[in-house]
Ligand code: SF4
């Protein structure tokens with residue numbers, strides 16, 4: 001069999017596997033949560049898959065592939081581009097690229113590389129690669145193993161230090177360079193009007209996200225539903241996403257007001273989900289948590305509640321002022337473990353303990369994700385002082401360890417209530 | 425209501441009372457801990473700095489220092505202390521008419537689309553020492569006058585030479601005469617030309633950088649000296665801070681401590697004017713608080729930062 005035929009067969013098999021994974025996960029969510037109010041929009045967006053053409057058609061903006069969330073979304077929108085976070089959650093895609101890559105490499109990036117193999121249109125669109133973890137730093141070269149990016153690629157250097165004026169200024173320059181790149185490929189420059197409009201659009205999205213978080217803290221939004229809603233952000237115009245989230249919020253409030261809880265287990269066994277991101281269709285950890293009756297009331301995943309900064313405070317509406325505001329919010333406010341001196345890492349967990357009463361933290365670690373692995377130790381130390389239970393789950397995209405993980409999660413559940421019982 | 429809106433409301437109301445109050449019978453006396461400039465025709469209260477310079481000048485020379493005049497000086501000092509103890513730097517952030525004037529200049533600049541002047545925090549920290557020099561000058565100047573070391577025309581040495589509010593605020597009372605050069609003698613020429621130079625330079629700088637003068641304000645330093653008895657304070661819960669630096673960026677006084685503090689809850693530092701911008705903008709729920717006698721008056725939250733009105737729940 002020729003090399004080409006073998007490769008085509010591998011591609012066909014991976015494509016089938018990926019399609020199967022997407023369909024199976026969607027069917028499973030539909031079966032379990034189909035009655036969740038307002039979910040159809042988010043399900044149908046995922047069902048269409050990550051096609052650049054469809055995204056362009058829906059948003060009216062040419063897509064730019066984006067990995068990691070340090071690049072301000074507002075800059076893309078202002079300059080007429082739609083940033084698409086390529087969902088790296090397919091096991092089939094990760095397997096496709098595995099033979100050419102280190103065994104212990106981040107599975108998300110393996111899967112993203114796999115997506116670029118499966119869909120030849122993907123590498124042709126412009127890419128913005130924030131240089132965050134080592135895997136991201138080497139991403140462009142790693143992709144070259146499968147063929148160079150035919151389209152334009154921008155490497156966005158992310159300073160690892162955040163508490164000095166120098167790195168702050170350097171990062172603002174990097175964000176301006178990103179804007180220069182977008183102007184070069186799209187011909188539209190950043191100005192106070194388009195940037196202000198994009199910031200307004202995103203501020204509305206943030207409000208919707210904050211309101212959704214309130215419902216989540218009350219145990220009204222199941223883990224996979226929440227993930228599906230967040231993931232859909234990169235499929236449609238921000239305005240449409242916001243409107244749909246607001247519809248969900250209204251419907252859930254109404255349902256809860258009628259005493260008809262949209263999540264049967266509610267606030268029982270409340271936990272915080274921390275660690276590596278969770279991308280569709282690999283909702284394995286979320287499903288296991290649901291099965292183990294552990295309710296995720298908050299998280300700090302960059303695929304979920306950290307999808308975009310909570311707030312961008314603007315005092316100065318000049319382009320420079322707004323760019324600085326964005327740069328700060330996307331950099332200094334980011335809790336990603338790739339940064340040095342990440343003392344604030346646990347702050348959102350403390351907040352969730354205060355406000356939602358979470359009793360434990362499930363730390364999701366994807367094998368090969370070294371920054372999160374390192375981070376987990378100091379985090380566990382910090383949490384112990386606050387009386388929070390901690391469980392680290394190290395996994396990959398395969399289904400084999402499912403039963404084992406479920407057993408561990410189920411064993412974790414009673415420990416959450418130990419103090420509560422003693423107190424009684 | 426956000427602290428920002430409340431502040432704007434209080435600032436404008438205070439401006440009317442302190443600048444025009446005298447015209448409708450308001451007389452708050454000389455113990456007001458902000459730039460309620462007595463040079464304004466028909467003002468409603470008087471900045472304590474003028475009283476202080478006057479009392480020091482009087483106290484050294486008068487035979488009856490321990491009599492009625494001394495008691496009066498002590499009374500107004502106590503009024504000043506009580507007012508500071510109650511409201512702390514809210515006098516600067518919410519009440520001071522000259523603070524509002526500076527805020528107007530900043531609003532105007534932003535409306536015109538100018539980005540403004542960036543001054544490195546280290547430079548500002550160094551320049552901040554000037555406020556103590558001015559404080560020393562307004563205490564020692566009158567003493568030197570009474571000891572005959574300084575000419576009597578240096579009377580009220582801070583107001584006459586270095587206070588930009590003295591020529592500027594009377595304009596709102598319809599008077600421009602404080603912009604005139606007095607060439608009666610060499611001393612008046614030095615005094616008034618210094619005043620004009622300081623005012624011109626400060627005016628330009630205040631347009632370019634928010635609250636530029638506050639960094640040099642000797643009254644700010646005095647209020648801060650009373651911190652141990654002040655009931656109002658800015659507090660931080662470091663464990664809840666995300667480190668996003670928003671508090672640093674929105675702070676027109678360039679306070680870094682609120683952002684960088686990782687252990688202490690006391691973040692009330694000398695340059696903080698308790699404007700509350702940081703509390704309004706911080707999205708970490710409970711990380712920042714404006715407190716009165718330890719009780720929170722306002723707390724940062726995700727909802728507050730986003731201006732969500734009907735926020736049912738905590739996040
Ligand atoms: S704005 Fe709040 S969360 Fe951000 S650095 Fe300041 S105190 Fe911390």
Ligand code: SF4
Pocket residue numbers: 658671674675676677678679682695696697698699700701702703
């Ligand atoms: S630290 Fe906060 S309250 Fe103090 S001056 Fe700055 S923004 Fe205002």
